Amino acid sequence: MNKKTIGIIAGIVVAAAAFFYLTKPSDTSAGTPSNHTLGKGSSGVVLIEYGDFQCPACRAYHPVLKEVKAKYDELITFQFRNFPLESIHVNGRAGSRAAEAAGIQGKFWEMHDQLYENQPEWEKSGDPLSLYEGYAADIGLDVTRFTTDYKSKTVNSTINADIKEAQKIDATATPTFVLDGIKLEGTSASLESMSTFIDEAITKKTGSAPVFPETAPAQTIPAQ
Numbered sequence: 001m002n003k004k005t006i007g008i009i010a011g012i013v014v015a016a017a018a019f020f021y022l023t024k025p026s027d028t029s030a031g032t033p034s035n036h037t038l039g040k041g042s043s044g045v046v047l048i049e050y051g052d053f054q055c056p057a058c059r060a061y062h063p064v065l066k067e068v069k070a071k072y073d074e075l076i077t078f079q080f081r082n083f084p085l086e087s088i089h090v091n092g093r094a095g096s097r098a099a100e101a102a103g104i105q106g107k108f109w110e111m112h113d114q115l116y117e118n119q120p121e122w123e124k125s126g127d128p129l130s131l132y133e134g135y136a137a138d139i140g141l142d143v144t145r146f147t148t149d150y151k152s153k154t155v156n157s158t159i160n161a162d163i164k165e166a167q168k169i170d171a172t173a174t175p176t177f178v179l180d181g182i183k184l185e186g187t188s189a190s191l192e193s194m195s196t197f198i199d200e201a202i203t204k205k206t207g208s209a210p211v212f213p214e215t216a217p218a219q220t221i222p223a224q
Contacts, residue, residue, distance in 0.1 A: 030157055030163075031157035034081055034082060034159075036103060037079045038078045039076050040074050040075075041076055043205055043210070045179070046079060047178075047179050047180075049078070049080050050166045050169075051080060051082070051174050052082075052084045052089055053091075054119065054123045055085065055175070056119075057173075058175045061189045062117070065078070065194075067191045068195070068198070072210075080108075081166065082100070083176065084159070085173075094128045095128070097151075097159065098115060098135070098150060100159060101146050101150040102136065104145075104155075105145065107139050114138065129150060
């Protein structure tokens with residue numbers, strides 16, 4: 001092998017090493033998974049969503065899940081965990097960073113809603129943080145602190161921990177739902193579909209079907 005060939009090979013190795021260094025995640029360390037929950041959970045049933053804030057399917061489920069949370073507020077605990085699909089959603093992790101940063105100030109769910117409701121505005125932005133800072137101001141956050149937390153290793157490690165939890169259940173798409181430890185298959189973005197699974201889980205857990213307060217009948221006002 002001549003010196004020219006050796007030089008070419010050495011150059012390729014150096015270039016490959018540089019490419020790996022520049023493209024690998026800057027921080028893959030994982031901390032403690034997030035713990036964002038809603039609901040009183042009297043039945044003991046827990047519904048976990050592994051979601052991506054840039055995912056269009058997650059956005060389609062968003063209004064449905066708000067109905068689910070309202071209907072089952074007394075009965076179940078609803079939990080969200082981050083699962084950004086970074087290979088196809090370039091701002092997926094950025095969205096999770098924004099939500100987690102807001103969570104440090106106690107407003108995870110407010111930012112969660114802002115991100116889904118404004119998804120078309122920021123999903124392909126080259127500077128999503130500037131938009132997130134606007135949402136942070138809208139929901140009453142200390143924007144300077146929000147920006148600092150958004151960029152922090154603590155927030156990044158929380159997202160990494162959530163991703164590891166998703167990988168443990170072999171999640172490959174978003175949204176992925178886990179209901180009382182069982183990954184759901186065949187759900188659709190409708191209250192009826194989600195209710196079928198949840199009612200079955202509550203019945204199995206408690207031994208009886210869930211009971212919901214009936215809507216009070218409208219009062220008839222006598223003619224004057």
